[in-house]
Amino acid sequence: MEADYSGPKELQAGPRGFLTVLDVRTEAMAREALASWEDQMQETGATLLGLRWTLRQELLIGPDPPES
Secondary structure, three states, rough: OOOOOOEEEEEOOOOHHHHEEHHHHHHHHHHHHHHHHHHHHHHHOOHHHHHHHHHHHHHHHHOOOOOO
């Protein structure tokens, strides 16, 4: 699956003062993954490593395809 970067963009100060262009949909996916991870953490006692894995999965390969 190829990422689509044609959506709205915003500039934001990134680490060490660099400007980063964020795809608004990518940011929304990251926020959704974080909320999902926070719920899982409360249920299972997950760690920050789990958060990094969840964000990596959502942002690099995208969400799981819908089950049919």
